[in-house]
Amino acid sequence: MNxxxxxxxxxxxxQQLDAERMISFYHEDIVFEDPGFGKLKGERxxxxxxxxxxxxxxFTLDFSEVTDHGAHWEPTYTFSQSGRRVxxxxxxxxVFQDGKIIKHTDVFDLHRWSKQALGFKGWLLGGTSFFQKxxxxxxxxxxxxxxxxx
Numbered sequence: 182m183n184x185x186x187x188x189x190x191x192x193x194x195x196q197q198l199d200a201e202r203m204i205s206f207y208h209e210d211i212v213f214e215d216p217g218f219g220k221l222k223g224e225r226x227x228x229x230x231x232x233x234x235x236x237x238x239x240f241t242l243d244f245s246e247v248t249d250h251g252a253h254w255e256p257t258y259t260f261s262q263s264g265r266r267v268x269x270x271x272x273x274x275x276v277f278q279d280g281k282i283i284k285h286t287d288v289f290d291l292h293r294w295s296k297q298a299l300g301f302k303g304w305l306l307g308g309t310s311f312f313q314k315x316x317x318x319x320x321x322x323x324x325x326x327x328x329x330x331x
Contacts, residue, residue, distance in 0.1 A: 184249040184277050191282070192244040192254060200227075200234040208281035215271075215287035217294070218324075219317040225324065226285075232327040236261060250275055260298040267297045291316075 182190070187206050194202035204227040213226035221229055237258055244254040251274045260267050269289055276284035295307025295316075306312040 182280070184275070185247055187277075187280075187282065188247050188249075188252050188273075188275060189244075192242065192247075192252060195230075195234075195254075196242045196244075198234040198237055198240065200231040203230050203234075206282050207285070208278055208283040210278075210283060211281075211285065212283065213285045213287075216289060216291040216313060217316055218320045221324075225328075228328055229324055232324060235327075239266075263299055265298055265300065267294065269294050269297075 191203055191206045194200075194206075207227060210223060211226045212220065212222050213229065214220045218229055238261060240256065240258040242254060242256045244252050246253040251272065254271050254273060255268065256271070257266065257268045259265070270293075271287050271289040274284075274286045274288075275282050291313055292303075292308035295303030295312065297303070299307070303312075
């Protein structure tokens with residue numbers, strides 16, 4: 182499978198909320214990074230997908246512009262902590278090693294996301310580094326909790 186096919190299959194698995202298939206495309210030394218979770222490595226990055234797929238509510242995913250090194254993807258879902266609908270717009274970049282994804286970086290407008298997910302509070306604080314740090318602390322705690330239950 183070439184890199185473009187790997188990326189396509191990764192997102193097809195995500196459309197089906199199949200975390201195990203998604204992470205089968207990851208190298209054991211994967212480094213994932215995005216504005217919401219920060220930097221995650223190895224099993225922790227894989228567990229993030231397991232957690233997100235397990236907790237997804239009213240989830241749909243469209244992806245496009247797949248290349249050998251990236252893709253554009255747009256998930257729509259209900260944010261569990263607020264019950265609000267979110268439509269995120271994300272550009273992903275990938276680095277491969279030994280035919281597997283070793284680095285996955287997602288870029289999106291955190292302020293735009295926070296306004297949808299949290300309403301006024303997100304509009305007010307979502308564009309600040311303080312908010313991003315607090316969000317990453319919160320997502321880290323959620324991931325810790327998920328990992329202890331596994």
